[in-house]
Amino acid sequence: MSKVPPAVAAAPDFPWGQVQQLNYQDANTGTIVQACHAMIYARTNAKFVSQLPCKAWVMMQMRFDGKLGFPGGIVSDLAVPDATLEEGLNRELEEEMALDMSRFAFNSSHYVVSHYCPRANLILNFYAQEVSEQAFKEIELNALKAEEYGHESLGVIRIPLYTLDDGHNGFPAFLQNQFAGTSVLQVVIGLVTQEIFTLDDLSAFSAVLPKHHGYKRLFEDAVRSYKERKSGNVAEHVEQNDKVANSGQSFDRPQTVQ
Numbered sequence: 001m002s003k004v005p006p007a008v009a010a011a012p013d014f015p016w017g018q019v020q021q022l023n024y025q026d027a028n029t030g031t032i033v034q035a036c037h038a039m040i041y042a043r044t045n046a047k048f049v050s051q052l053p054c055k056a057w058v059m060m061q062m063r064f065d066g067k068l069g070f071p072g073g074i075v076s077d078l079a080v081p082d083a084t085l086e087e088g089l090n091r092e093l094e095e096e097m098a099l100d101m102s103r104f105a106f107n108s109s110h111y112v113v114s115h116y117c118p119r120a121n122l123i124l125n126f127y128a129q130e131v132s133e134q135a136f137k138e139i140e141l142n143a144l145k146a147e148e149y150g151h152e153s154l155g156v157i158r159i160p161l162y163t164l165d166d167g168h169n170g171f172p173a174f175l176q177n178q179f180a181g182t183s184v185l186q187v188v189i190g191l192v193t194q195e196i197f198t199l200d201d202l203s204a205f206s207a208v209l210p211k212h213h214g215y216k217r218l219f220e221d222a223v224r225s226y227k228e229r230k231s232g233n234v235a236e237h238v239e240q241n242d243k244v245a246n247s248g249q250s251f252d253r254p255q256t257v258q
């Protein structure tokens with residue numbers, strides 16, 4: 001007798017243990033399918049409900065699949081084989097958010113980190129750009145006019161970067177949503193590398209961050225290599241990058257990665 005499937009399937013665990021960090025060059029020249037996602041943020045002195053400091057407004061979006069993620073998408077476009085990662089990212093941001101490219105185009109100076117996910121045969125590249133408070137509000141409003149609004153993107157959101165008196169509502173509750181791909185890792189990498197949160201600030205949320213050891217290592221490596229790159233003291237991660245760059249992976253469509 002065949003088993004009746006459950007009406008609601010639980011989300012499979014994200015394979016944090018398999019994910020590897022790549023450097024920009026290897027991510028940019030490989031033959032593996034690439035996705036780029038971007039964190040747009042504004043530092044602010046505004047307070048939530050005139051009381052709680054929020055440090056910054058940070059934009060994410062509700063995706064078509066019910067998960068939270070940063071705007072962006074798959075950028076390895078066989079029709080435009082020589083396009084850079086940033087050209088691909090900008091095209092995605094125009095479609096998803098109607099982002100004004102004359103003012104907010106991303107370039108390599110906004111690059112933060114890349115991760116390779118073997119289960120999906122996909123490289124996930126992450127960028128961050130600071131804008132003014134005024135520009136942030138304009139970008140939010142303009143996103144409603146985007147071609148993909150109501151399709152790929154169901155609307156932009158701000159991350160609640162404060163904790164209410166009960167110690168749970170606010171950022172801790174936000175972290176318990178479901179996130180696409182590596183985006184929950186990118187949230188914390190983005191907050192720390194852009195100096196919105198310190199490591200001490202972040203440690204307050206350890207109970208609600210993913211527990212997998214691979215996740216913690218990826219976070220620490222990303223912050224370290226970002227700081228080394230910004231200070232001009234670039235460490236080589238040759239062994240790890242060569243393994244992926246020479247792995248002969250092909251341009252097959254990636255599998256969906258939860």
Ligand SMILES: O=c1[nH]cnc2c1ncn2[C@H]1C[C@H](O)[C@@H](COP(=O)(O)OP(=O)(O)O)O1
Nearest residue numbers: 035037069070072073074180181182183257
């Ligand atoms: O914000 C994100 N950060 C990291 N990985 C992400 C994020 N959003 C999605 N993903 C993963 C999961 C998906 O399998 C791939 C492709 O992303 P998506 O935005 O859905 O791309 P397309 O719309 O299909 O171009 O990346």
